[in-house]
Amino acid sequence: MIKYVPQMTSVVMEEIPDKVTLAVDISRCQGTCEGCHSPFLRQDIGEELTPAVIDTLLGRNFGVDCFLFLGEGDDPARLLELAAYVRKRHAVSVALYSGRPAVEDSFFQVFDYVKVGPYIPAFGPLNVPTTNQRLYKVVRHGGESVELEDITSRMQHRGTDSSR
Numbered sequence: 001m002i003k004y005v006p007q008m009t010s011v012v013m014e015e016i017p018d019k020v021t022l023a024v025d026i027s028r029c030q031g032t033c034e035g036c037h038s039p040f041l042r043q044d045i046g047e048e049l050t051p052a053v054i055d056t057l058l059g060r061n062f063g064v065d066c067f068l069f070l071g072e073g074d075d076p077a078r079l080l081e082l083a084a085y086v087r088k089r090h091a092v093s094v095a096l097y098s099g100r101p102a103v104e105d106s107f108f109q110v111f112d113y114v115k116v117g118p119y120i121p122a123f124g125p126l127n128v129p130t131t132n133q134r135l136y137k138v139v140r141h142g143g144e145s146v147e148l149e150d151i152t153s154r155m156q157h158r159g160t161d162s163s164r
């Protein structure tokens, strides 16, 4: 099961370049980032995120062109199912902010944007040049062939606190 925190759901302009993004905070984070900005997201809080909930959220926010999972939770198989559902059912991009150093190749089959890397205070968040985090745009060439375009530098004139 994937759970999200309804009260934190919002439309954002800064997390994914050139996108109007519906950002959904995922709880039950398994990360151990030093200086975690949201320790409560490690707890079992919020409500289940289901295809029906996704339909409702996107229906209420007509005009967004990206759905962002802020975190992975603790059920990667279900996360991939939900991301695939968004791709299939809605004409929006699908994005993930992961706190892991890397994700499995299967993630690049369903997500259009993937941020990887734990938040490390000494290196700073995604919007500073010293960051260890990377934001990739997934470029598809047909079939399962993908190319990862590192677009991290496009975040570095922004004020985003991308520490998740």
Ligand code: SF4
Pocket (backbone or CB within 6 Å): 029, 030, 031, 032, 033, 035, 036, 037, 038, 039, 041, 042, 071, 098, 099, 100, 118, 119, 163, 164
């Ligand atoms: S991924 Fe985000 S919520 Fe999880 S430990 Fe790291 S900073 Fe905290």
